[in-house]
Structures are given as structure tokens and as C-alpha cells.
Amino acid sequence: xxxxxxxxxxxxxxxxxxxxxxxEWTRIGVSGLEGRxxxxxxxxxxxxxxxxxxxxxxxxxxxxTDVPLPPGAARAVRCRTxxxxxxxxxxxxxxxxxxxxxxxxxxxxxxxxxxxxxxDAVVRQRVGQDLFREMLLEYWDGRCAVTGLAVxxxxxxxxxxxxxxxxxxxxxxxxxxxxxxxxxxxxxxxxLLTFADDGTALPSPLLSADVLGMLGFPDGVPPLxxxxxxxxxxxxxxxEHVWRRD
Numbered sequence: 001x002x003x004x005x006x007x008x009x010x011x012x013x014x015x016x017x018x019x020x021x022x023x024e025w026t027r028i029g030v031s032g033l034e035g036r037x038x039x040x041x042x043x044x045x046x047x048x049x050x051x052x053x054x055x056x057x058x059x060x061x062x063x064x065t066d067v068p069l070p071p072g073a074a075r076a077v078r079c080r081t082x083x084x085x086x087x088x089x090x091x092x093x094x095x096x097x098x099x100x101x102x103x104x105x106x107x108x109x110x111x112x113x114x115x116x117x118x119x120d121a122v123v124r125q126r127v128g129q130d131l132f133r134e135m136l137l138e139y140w141d142g143r144c145a146v147t148g149l150a151v152x153x154x155x156x157x158x159x160x161x162x163x164x165x166x167x168x169x170x171x172x173x174x175x176x177x178x179x180x181x182x183x184x185x186x187x188x189x190x191x192l193l194t195f196a197d198d199g200t201a202l203p204s205p206l207l208s209a210d211v212l213g214m215l216g217f218p219d220g221v222p223p224l225x226x227x228x229x230x231x232x233x234x235x236x237x238x239x240e241h242v243w244r245r246d
Contacts, residue, residue: 001026002026002039002041003041005082006039006041006046006082006085008082009046009082009083009085009086009089010028010039010085010086010089012086012090013085013086013087013088013089013090013092013093014030014089014090014093015028015029015030015037015089015093016030016031017029017030017031019036022038022070022071023067023068023070024040024067025038025039025040025049025067025070025073026038026039026040027070030093030096030097033093033096033097034096035051035096035099036051037049037050037051037089037092038069038070038073039085040065040066040067042066042078043080044080044081045078045079045080045081045082045084045085046079046082046085047062047065047066047067047076047077047078047079048076048077048079048085048088048089048092049065049069049070049073049075049076049077050073050074050075050076050077050092051072051073051074052074058091058092058095058228059077059088059091060077061075061076061077062075062076062077062078063075065078090141091139094138094139094174095139095174097138098135098138098139098174100169100173103131103135103172103173103174104168104169104172106131107127107128107131107172110127110131111123111124111127114127125163128163128171128172129157129163131172132157132159132171132172132177133156133157133179135157135172135174136157136174136177136178136179137152137155137157137179139174139179140178140179140225142155143155143179143225144179144180144181144184145178145179145180145224145225145226146178146180146181146184146201146221146222146223146224146225147181147184147222148225149181154181154182155179155180155181155182155185156179156180156181156182156185157177157179158177158178158179158180158184158185158188158189159171159176159177160176160177160178160188160231160234160235160237160238160242161176161234161237161238161241162242165241170234173230173234174230175228175230175231175234176234177234178195178224183215183216184221187203187204187207187215188238190244191204191242191243191244192204192206192207192244193207193221193243194235194238194239194242194243195223195224195227195235195238195239196235196239197227197232197235197236198223198227199223199224199225199226199227200223201220201221201222201223201224202239202243203220203221204243204244204245205245205246206244206246
């Protein structure tokens with residue numbers, strides 16, 4: 001049985017199913033989604049146990065826990081407070097809802113609602129990009145991946161591997177994109193800005209310090225707020241094929 005604060009953190013993150021218990025662990029899930037996680041209260045917070053495919057690349061995991069991991073779990077995340085647990089669970093829920101082939105199924109469902117005369121490549125791209133933006137807004141919690149700007153009208157979904165070069169699965173892979181403020185989106189899209197594997201911003205040599213200052217970055221562009229393993233292959237592609245070195 002979860003303490004009220006831990007249970008509320010799980011509910012606030014969208015986990016609405018209690019699926020049973022494995023020793024000290026409580027198994028929870030989300031209606032309509034495959035995948036499950038386990039929670040056990042520890043001191044003022046909790047430990048979150050993840051299966052091998054439950055977004056474990058998103059987190060700094062621990063190999064030792066106060067109690068043995070439940071059957072089926074591959075690793076654990078230590079959350080010091082209910083707020084940390086809620087944030088971790090929210091990220092897990094988002095990624096579970098965006099794991100292949102769910103985005104492709106959502107795209108096909110939307111395309112079925114488009115008339116046959118409209119269902120050409122242009123419409124498919126527009127519908128797919130609208131869906132991709134919704135996914136990035138959810139993944140980045142409605143905030144720019146660099147500045148933290150939280151004005152949806154000023155945020156754009158930027159593909160690291162461009163739509164024209166990507167496979168259908170890559171086009172809807174949440175890791176193949178960044179939610180960026182409009183001026184950063186323009187720079188990223190045109191190869192005037194890229195990012196290293198650790199999230200460090202790499203402006204193109206074509207941008208002078210004066211230009212960066214006029215764009216609001218007199219001390220340089222800040223790094224990405226976070227980087228997961230899934231982002232790195234796409235960032236590498238962007239650096240190799242999109243970024244303008246000269």
C-alpha cells in the first residue's frame with residue numbers, strides 16, 4: 001500500500017492503475033498503454049523500478065536498492081521526494097505513450113480522417129509534423145529545450161534528422177527532435193546551431209559574437225536542458241549533415 005503522498009504523485013503523473021504487488025513493490029500502469037513500473041516508498045521519497053524497455057535510458061539509474069528489485073525490473077531510479085517521483089513517472093508515461101509503433105498508429109488514424117484527394121505527401125507531412133509537435137510539447141513539458149520558454153505559440157518542433165531524409169519511424173521518433181523557441185528553431189533548422197552529445201551548444205562559425213548578442217545570447221547559447229541516449233545518434237547526424245561549418 002502506497003503512502004498518500006506517493007500515491008498522489010503517481011496519479012498526478014497519469015498512472016491510474018494499481019496492478020498488484022511484488023514483495024514490497026507496488027506495480028502501477030497507465031490505462032491503454034503497455035508497460036509497467038514498480039514503486040516502493042523509501043524515507044521521504046521512493047524508488048522507481050523500470051523494466052528493460054521502460055524509458056530507462058532517460059534516467060541516472062542505481063544498481064543498489066534498499067530492497068531487491070522485483071521480477072522483470074532491470075534497474076531503479078532513486079527519487080528523494082514525491083515531486084521527483086512525479087517528474088520521473090511523468091517522463092516514463094510520456095515515453096510509453098510514444099514508443100513505436102504507437103506514433104505510427106496515431107498518424108495512420110489521423111490520415112484516415114483525411115479525404116482521399118488530400119492524402120498526398122504534402123498532407124501526410126503536415127499531419128505528421130503536427131503530431132510530432134504535440135509529442136515534443138509533451139516530452140519537453142511545454143518548455144523550450146534550451147531556454148525553458150513556456151509560450152507554446154513561440155515554440156517549434158525541430159527535426160535533427162530532417163523530414164526529407166528520415167524514415168517514417170524516425171520522423172515520429174521523439175528523440176529526433178527538439179522543442180525550440182522560434183529563433184533557436186530557425187538557427188537549428190538552417191544549420192547555424194547544433195549541439196554536442198552532452199548538450200553543449202555549438203553555434204556555426206558563420207555567426208559572429210555580435211549576431212549572437214543581438215539574438216539574446218551575449219554569453220553564448222545555453223546547453224540543452226537534458227540529453228537522453230536516444231538523442232545522440234540524431235544530434236550526430238545533425239552535426240555531420242546539417243550544421244554549417246563554413
